[in-house]
Amino acid sequence: MPTSPSLTFLGAAGTVTGSRFLVESDASRVLVDAGLYQGPSALRRRNWAPSGLPVDDLDAVVVSHAHLDHCGYLPRLVREGYRGPILCTPETAELVAIVLRDSAHLQEEDARLANDAGFSKHRPALPLYDLADVESSLRLLSPVEHGQEVEVGADARAVLHPAGHILGSSTVELEVGGARVVLSGDLGRDRHPLLRPPDPPPSAGTIVVESTYGDRRHPDDAGDAMGSAIRRTVARGGSVLIPAFAVDRTELVLLELHRLVRDGRAPRVPVFVDSPMALATLEVYRAAIARGSGQLRPEARELAEAVEDLQVRGVRDAEGSMRLNNPGSPCIIVSASGMATGGRVIHHLAHQLPDRRNCVVLTGYQAVGTRGRQLLDGARQVKIHGRYVPVRAEIVDDPSFSVHADADELVAWVGSAATPPQAVYVVHGEATAAQALADRITDDLDVPAVVPRLGEHVLLG
Known part of the structure; x- marks a missing residue:
């Protein structure tokens, strides 16, 4: 039957x-x-x-x-x-x-x-x-x-x-x-x-x-969480680390950074995208924009303008990534993964979390058990590659990127x-x-x- x-x-x-x-x-x-x-x-x-x-x-x-x-x-x-x-x-x-x-x-x-x-x-x-x-x-x-x-x-x-x-x-x-x-x-x-x-x-x-x-329910008003975090951090001589999913989230972060700088709500400092996967994904998005994909809004063309205006510096090699562990002067680093579960952002966290001048901006959902969720919940230390790292940097949650x-x-x-x-x-x-x-x-x-x-x-x- x-x-x-x-x-x-x-x-x-x-x-x-x-x-x-x-x-x-x-x-x-x-x-x-x-x-x-x-x-x-x-x-x-x-x-x-x-x-x-x-x-x-x-x-x-x-x-x-x-x-x-x-x-x-x-x-x-x-x-x-x-x-x-x-x-x-x-x-x-x-x-x-x-x-x-x-x-x-x-x-x-x-x-x-x-x-x-x-x-x-x-x-x-x-x-x-x-x-x-x-x-x-x-x-x-x-x-x-x-x-x-x-x-x-x-x-x-x-x-x-x-x-x-x-x-x-x-x-x-x-x-x-x-x-x-x-x-x-x-x-x-x-x-x-x-x-x-x-x-x-x-x-x-x-x-x-x-x-x-x-x-x-997502807030109606995105507010200025990222802009104010960048202003505070740069003023105290620190750097801003933004864990961001390589697919889609990096594009949205760059678009928002462009708008913040353009409108005078964030200072102009070097912007690095430290993720070969994110950089490859960015090219897929830019190609879709260029061919007029029906999935995209007309205003998606602003993404190309954002990349040019910010003079985004792509980091593809491991040596360049390691140099960003201690950048020496204020900058913004966008790196995967978005929940800090793996990738280059883990090494940046290990070096930058102990410094009170720095700031980590979380830009999306942080699943239970991830390092991102631990930081969101106020952890005083997180485990990275077998060692506990103290969390002294400022942690900021910006839910507007979901x-x-x-x-x-x-x-x-x-x-x-x-x-x-x-x-x-x-x-x-x-x-x-x-x-x-x-x-x-x-x-x-x-x-x-x-x-x-x-x-x-x-x-x-």
């Missing part, structure tokens, strides 16, 4: 990262997103566990966008034997190549440092995957445009719709075995400085929606479907945020909304 199409929550259930959702029928199996877990060690250890996925039977993987917690597990999946297509937009394919190569490099470098310094529990420390695994994954990428219907199984089709989160980001519409489900991926904001707002969800029996900011929809916007997005769904599943959020959003959807829209458990299996209507 045939069974009903179903959905299994293999990641991002009760936590913000590790997005993985298996949609299947008797005839088709499709995985939506293959993301890494980030944050506390208990979550990161899940990256090392066998996926439990039927990789030999998967018809396709669909990737919503290029952030690591949505695409970073792809090389591990390929190492386990997956050889099918990986669907995403052309822009996501460009960015995934940048993100995964950087991820493999960082993991190989972290393993080397751990072995040299002896601070790993494992002998020897190994990377989760290497560059060879990444290149094998990239050969499977199958770019499709927004709005293009693609067969992804014997009885399955997929359509990607603009999500307005980062360049190339998508919500995923899947029809499998006659049932339709829409997965939000990460939803952008109506007021993203560069991207157009997300499309409303297509009519579907089931909607899976993220909840990163499911219990919060490109995640807030609670009001998430409820409005679900409510904008032409036909109300039969069920909504709330994922990709901390437990309190996810439950708060589920309660609001149930109360405001009169639609059953549930926070699923990790591994939970539900039928699709």
Whole structure:
């Protein structure tokens, strides 16, 4: 007897990262997103566990966008034997190549440092995957445009719709075995400085929606948190370190720095972008602006002006990065990663946090267990490469840079479907945020909304 199409929550259930959702029928199996877990060690250890996925039977993987917690597990999946297509937009394919190569490099470098310094529990420390695994994954990428219907199984089709989160980001519409489900991926904001707002969800029996900011509302007024922090720091002879996601966030930070300097709200000091991945991503954005991508607002052209006006100095080599650990005079350093979980920003934090003249500006969501969250919560010391570093520098939170929809916007997005769904599943959020959003959807829209458990299996209507 045939069974009903179903959905299994293999990641991002009760936590913000590790997005993985298996949609299947008797005839088709499709995985939506293959993301890494980030944050506390208990979550990161899940990256090392066998996926439990039927990789030999998967018809396709669909990737919503290029952030690591949505695409970073792809090389591990390929190492386990997956050889099918990986669907995403052309822009996501460009960015995934940048993100995964950087991820493999960082993991190989972290393993080397751990072995040299002896601070790993494992002998020897190994990377989760290497560059060879990444290149094998990239050969499977199958770019499709927004709005293009693609067969992804014997009885399955997929359509990607603009999500307005980062360049190339998508919500995923899947029809499998006659049932339709829409997965939000990460939803952008109506007021993203560069991207157009997300499309409303297509009519579907089931909607899976993220909840990163499911219990919060973004402030109407961005204020002057970054500008005032720069003014204070430069006046006392310090430098400003801005941990920023290499994809999209660096672009928004540069745009805001340009406006602050142009309007006289921040002094003109050298601006460094110390992240090869961020610099490569910046070129992808500039190319999209040059060709007039329909995902971008007309005012996105200001980004090119910002880079020129600030005379942004890109740092690609390790030696140049090390010189910025002690810059010697006031400057602004934008470096990945945005939650201070890895990358060059870790070395800058180790050198600059002990100095009271300096300032660290946090520019987005900081997941529980990350160094960024520890700094946000007022930690007096943080552990970096096996040693505790005192936190004496000023820590400033600027929430205006978030490109995640807030609670009001998430409820409005679900409510904008032409036909109300039969069920909504709330994922990709901390437990309190996810439950708060589920309660609001149930109360405001009169639609059953549930926070699923990790591994939970539900039928699709």
